[in-house]
Amino acid sequence: MNRAEAVSYLLRDQPKDPKRDEGVYFAPANIALCKYWGKRNSELNLPYNSSLSISLQQYGAKTMIRPHADRFNRIRLNGQVVDNETSFAQKITAYLALFNMCSVTNYSVDTEINIPVGAGLASSACGFAALAGALGRLYDWELPKSTLSILGRLGSGSASRSFWHGFVEWQAGESADGMDSFGIPLTHLWPELRIGLLIFNTLAKPVSSREAMALTVATSPFYSLWPAKQNADLVRIKEAIATHNFNQLAETAEHNALTMHALMLTATPPILYSLPETLQGMKEVWHCRQRGVPVYFTQDAGPNLKLLFLAKDLPAVLASFPSLQVIAPFEGRDVA
Ligand code: DP6
Numbered sequence: 001m002n003r004a005e006a007v008s009y010l011l012r013d014q015p016k017d018p019k020r021d022e023g024v025y026f027a028p029a030n031i032a033l034c035k036y037w038g039k040r041n042s043e044l045n046l047p048y049n050s051s052l053s054i055s056l057q058q059y060g061a062k063t064m065i066r067p068h069a070d071r072f073n074r075i076r077l078n079g080q081v082v083d084n085e086t087s088f089a090q091k092i093t094a095y096l097a098l099f100n101m102c103s104v105t106n107y108s109v110d111t112e113i114n115i116p117v118g119a120g121l122a123s124s125a126c127g128f129a130a131l132a133g134a135l136g137r138l139y140d141w142e143l144p145k146s147t148l149s150i151l152g153r154l155g156s157g158s159a160s161r162s163f164w165h166g167f168v169e170w171q172a173g174e175s176a177d178g179m180d181s182f183g184i185p186l187t188h189l190w191p192e193l194r195i196g197l198l199i200f201n202t203l204a205k206p207v208s209s210r211e212a213m214a215l216t217v218a219t220s221p222f223y224s225l226w227p228a229k230q231n232a233d234l235v236r237i238k239e240a241i242a243t244h245n246f247n248q249l250a251e252t253a254e255h256n257a258l259t260m261h262a263l264m265l266t267a268t269p270p271i272l273y274s275l276p277e278t279l280q281g282m283k284e285v286w287h288c289r290q291r292g293v294p295v296y297f298t299q300d301a302g303p304n305l306k307l308l309f310l311a312k313d314l315p316a317v318l319a320s321f322p323s324l325q326v327i328a329p330f331e332g333r334d335v336a
Helices: 003-010 087-097 123-139 145-155 157-161 209-219 223-243 246-265 276-290 311-320
Strands: 023-034 039-041 051-067 074-077 107-113 167-170 183-185 193-198 296-299 305-310 325-327
Touching: 003 145, 023 123, 023 157, 023 223, 023 246, 023 296, 039 209, 051 123, 051 157, 051 193, 051 223, 051 325, 074 087, 087 107, 087 123, 087 145, 107 123, 123 145, 123 157, 145 157, 145 183, 157 167, 167 223, 193 311, 209 246, 223 246, 246 296, 246 305, 276 296, 276 305, 276 311, 305 311
Parallel strands: 074 107
Antiparallel strands: 023 051, 051 107, 051 167, 167 183, 193 305, 193 325, 296 305
């Protein structure tokens, strides 16, 4: 099954003509505490392992989609028209082409993303989730969120986790067509948890996570160790969430991220997303812990760090990281 066949199958009983003038959808960005790194099927973005993330509350993508009476799609990001030749526009165009069983041929897509794009801050996750959700609103598809999650996954794997707030597990699934590979929200709330964005560089990454993942799987002599480590970390993280054991959660997440980046260094050619500032930031986090402040980090496919800590430690964390952008993922929520 290819991506277009998966979309046709998922939408087999759904309207193919727009039911309103526009569809609008907001999807939060998500940060993986237990990472997705390696695909068993790269056409369908099917992972070897399950992963688990925390959503970033109000930070994410809001997309408005409308039919566009032109020969091309018109794509706008944060109010600016994006040249159709850019890889950003081409990815969106290729994704929209998967929905060619629908009556609209071209769309106008307006996306507002309030986190830096392409810098390892999960912009593709929330971007594809918002796009799939906006299409669903335009056509009035009555789909369970698990199906929307599959549609998002076909754009970018991590998008499967961006349809909910709070903690979300993306279960890897086993079937070849990926129909059992989608996000599932965890019901646990953790109001004291804080995420801090430590942004060193907002330029687009030199190597996409897609390429980096494929290279790691194909060339790292240590990749075979990853699935077992990942499964064990997932169990520890879920247990820590259920028991509100912050140190277990954050220590496991930090080690998971460091292991993923260590694997990348052993790929050929090696992949290094960190900048000198990233390493400086890591050392500062470790110094904080030595001074008794429980703060940890995670890192994705970019140089920026995301800090994990509890609300009570905010003053101490800010003293070491004054520029930190702080997010309270559960603020104002009684359900995920
Ligand atoms: C390091 O979801 O961007 O952020 O499926 O190829 O689009 P594609 O990859 P993507 O990879 C995300 C990698 C990560 C870890 C994670 O979010 O789990």
